Structures are given as C-alpha cells and as structure tokens.
Amino acid sequence: xxxxxxxxxxxxxxxxxxxAIALFCSTVGLxxxxxxxALFGDALAHTAFGGVAFGxxxxxxxxxxxYIVSILGALGLTKLRQRFDISGDAAVAILLTSGIAVGIxxxxxxxxxxxQLDDEHDIKQLNGIENIEESxxEESxxEESxxEESxxEESxxEESxxEESxxEESxxEESxxExxxxxxxDMKHAHDMEEFLxxxxxxxxQENVITILILCVIILIILRIIYKKLLYATFSEEQAKVSGIxxxxxxxLLIGMSGVAAVTSMQLVGVLLVSALFVIPNVSAMLYGRSxxxxxxxxxxxxxxxxxxxxxxxIPFEIEPSGCIVLFAIAILIASLIIKSTGIVKTAGFSxxxx
Numbered sequence: 395x396x397x398x399x400x401x402x403x404x405x406x407x408x409x410x411x412x413x414a415i416a417l418f419c420s421t422v423g424l425x426x427x428x429x430x431x432a433l434f435g436d437a438l439a440h441t442a443f444g445g446v447a448f449g450x451x452x453x454x455x456x457x458x459x460x461y462i463v464s465i466l467g468a469l470g471l472t473k474l475r476q477r478f479d480i481s482g483d484a485a486v487a488i489l490l491t492s493g494i495a496v497g498i499x500x501x502x503x504x505x506x507x508x509x510q511l512d513d514e515h516d517i518k519q520l521n522g523i524e525n526i527e528e529s530x531x532e533e534s535x536x537e538e539s540x541x542e543e544s545x546x547e548e549s550x551x552e553e554s555x556x557e558e559s560x561x562e563e564s565x566x567e568e569s570x571x572e573x574x575x576x577x578x579x580d581m582k583h584a585h586d587m588e589e590f591l592x593x594x595x596x597x598x599x600q601e602n603v604i605t606i607l608i609l610c611v612i613i614l615i616i617l618r619i620i621y622k623k624l625l626y627a628t629f630s631e632e633q634a635k636v637s638g639i640x641x642x643x644x645x646x647l648l649i650g651m652s653g654v655a656a657v658t659s660m661q662l663v664g665v666l667l668v669s670a671l672f673v674i675p676n677v678s679a680m681l682y683g684r685s686x687x688x689x690x691x692x693x694x695x696x697x698x699x700x701x702x703x704x705x706x707x708x709i710p711f712e713i714e715p716s717g718c719i720v721l722f723a724i725a726i727l728i729a730s731l732i733i734k735s736t737g738i739v740k741t742a743g744f745s746x747x748x749x
Contacts, residue, residue: 399709407603408595408715412701414610415655415662416671420697421617422655423672424690425648427680428628430482434468436669437486438656441467441493443665445657446590447500456590457657465653467493472649494665593664593716595705606658613651620644625686662701663716671697674723678730696726 399405419435426434442460445467449459467489475485589597617624627634627641635641659668679692704719732738 400706404596404598405705405709407598407600408705409702411598411603411606412595412662412705412719413698414606415659416675416697416701417694418610418613418651419655419659419671420675420693421690422613422648422651424676424679424693425624425628426652426672427676431486432673433483433486433490433669435652435656435672437489437493438464438468438653439660439665439668440490440497442653442657442660443590444493444496444500447497447504450504451500457661460657460660461654464493464657465650468649468653469646472645589664590660591664591666592714593660593662593667595662595715596709598661602661606661609654609658613654616647616651620647624648663719667716667720670720670723674720674727675700678723678727681730681734696723700726 400409423432423435426432442464445460445463446456448463449456452459471485471489474480475482480488623634623639624644626637627639627644631641655672656668659671663671675693675697676689678696679689682688682692700719700722704722705715707722708715708718
C-alpha cells in the first residue's frame with residue numbers, strides 16, 4: 395500500500411504532535427506578527443538551544459531546562475527593553491545571539507568532559523592489564539627457579555609466549571575499541587546537536603506526545619480566556635491601558651506562551667526553522683483574511699496543511715520532515731502572492747478595522 399507507513403507508531407506520534415504544534419504556533423505567532431515581533435520566536439528558539447545545553451551540562455532533562463531558560467530569558471530581556479528603551483529588533487538580536495553562543499560553549503565543554511572521562515576510564519583499564527601481566531611474569535619466574543623438566547619449561551615458554559601474544563592482541567583490541575568509542579562518542583554528540591538544530595519529530599515518544607497535547611490545550615484555553623484583552627492590547631496598547639486592561643501582565647503572559655511554543659516546536663522543525671511556523675502561515679493568511687477571525691482560521695489551516703503534508707511526503711522519500719514542512723509553507727505563501735497579484739481571488743488583506 396502507498397500509505398502503509400502511516401501504520402507505524404512513530405509516524406502517528408509525529409502527526410499528532412505536529413498537528414498540536416501547528417495549532418498553537420500559528421495562533422501565538424499571529425499576535426507576534428501583528429506586534430511586528432515576527433523573529434521573537436526565532437530568538438526564543440535559539441535561547442532554548444542554550445537551555446538544552448545547560449540542561450545537559452547540569453544533568454537534568456534538556457527540554458525542561460530549555461523551557462525555563464527560554465521563558466526567563468525572554469521575560470528578563472523584555473524588562474530590560476522597557477527600562478532602557480532598547481528597540482524590538484535589537485532585543486531579538488541580543489536574545490538570539492546570546493542563546494546560540496551559550497549553547498555552543500556548553501556543548502563544547504560537555505564534549506571535552508566526555509573525552510576526559512573516557513580517557514581516564516581507558517587509562518584505568520590499561521593499568522589493570524599491565525598489573526595482570528606483571529603478576530603473571532612473576533609466577534613464570536618462580537616456576538622456572540624450581541628446576542622443571544626441559545620439556546615442561548619449553549611447554550611453559552610456549553604458553554607464556556602464547557599468553558604474551560594474546561596480551562598483545564588484547565591490547566590491540568583495546569586500542570581498536572578505544573578508537574571505536576571515540577568515533578561513537580563524536581557521532582552521538584553530532585547527532586544530539588543535529589536533533590536540536592533540525593528537529594527529530596520521528597523520534598518522539600508517547601510521553602512527549604502527551605506533554606505536547608497538554609501544552610497545546612493549556613495555551614489555547616489561555617488564549618481563549620484573554621482573547622479580547624490581548625487583541626485590544628495588540629492593536630492599541632495605550633488605549634488598552636486607559637481602559638484598565640493589565641497590558642504589562644498580558645504581554646508577559648504572551649511572551650511566556652511564545653517561549654513554550656518555541657521550545658515545543660523545536661522537536662518538530664529544530665532551532666533553525668522555528669520562526670517559519672510562527673511567521674509564514676500568518677503572512678499567507680493576512681493576504682486573504684478580512685478580519686482577525688478569518689486570518690487566524692486561514693493561518694491554522696495553512697500551518698496544519700504544511701505540517702501534515704510535510705511529514706507524509708518526507709517519510710517515503712527519506713528526507714528531513716522539518717525542511718519539507720517549511721517548503722510547503724513557503725509554497726503556500728508564493729501561491730498566495732501570485733493569487734493576490736493576479737487578482738484570481740479577491741483579497742482585501744488584513745485590517746485592524748475589521749477585527
């Protein structure tokens with residue numbers, strides 16, 4: 395069957411998780427795009443990369459560390475931006491570059507520590523082998539001093555020679571094993587880096603799926619509760635403050651949800667492509683939508699289509715799902731631009747007056 399691979403449990407987990415991530419990333423991303431903070435999700439993902447490295451460094455679950463570091467970093471930088479009047483794009487650049495820099499340094503330290511531990515282990519093994527050989531040599535010397543028969547001595551000599559040869563072979567095997575372990579360690583280190591940079595949706599577990607679904611439900615419920623206040627603060631922050639809306643608290647809540655969405659979506663498309671889920675479907679939808687509700691409906695539809703088709707197409711052809719997902723989103727954007735420019739479909743474009 396053509397779609398026989400859909401019966402694979404890992405593919406099912408990938409689709410379920412991808413759908414949930416597409417829903418809350420496109421929804422949260424729309425508010426960021428409307429606030430002209432489109433790359434904030436990208437900056438949060440790069441900060442989360444530093445959080446992942448920090449989690450590995452201190453020995454805790456990397457994604458939980460990434461959630462904490464990403465949210466705290468975003469909240470802290472937002473507070474600094476408000477206090478020292480730093481522009482939004484500058485704040486994004488600071489958050490982005492600092493996160494990736496910390497991640498690279500910590501990953502390199504972790505790699506050095508792993509090499510040192512393995513070298514100490516190898517030295518202990520080699521010392522143990524030398525001690526065994528020395529004790530064996532002393533026993534052989536004692537047996538020769540007791541005046542054994544020449545035939546026995548020759549036999550013992552042959553055995554000793556055989557054992558020495560075996561020892562050399564063992565040493566050679568140890569050396570070969572040491573190189574294999576080095577290669578394996580380097581491959582594992584590179585593989586871990588690659589997972590976080592480019593996503594690893596097909597390696598997701600049942601526990602990850604449950605966590606993603608819970609986070610999706612929580613984020614969508616919060617957005618539903620604060621929908622009107624958040625929308626008001628997005629289009630007219632000053633008027634919202636005058637109306638008594640706690641704009642600062644709502645902004646912090648949006649930043650926190652953005653951090654959770656960015657870290658979670660890392661599992662789908664990786665650090666380098668997170669901003670695609672936040673931005674591209676929303677830009678495409680804004681070319682058609684005449685109101686906020688229409689825009690958010692189109693945005694989630696485009697995002698869901700890109701994620702589902704990206705995973706379904708990528709698996710049979712053995713290509714990275716993350717890249718395929720983003721290419722589908724870009725294809726929708728290009729098609730939307732062509733439709734709008736040629737007038738095939740009447741598109742008024744998004745306007746705050748038609749919310």
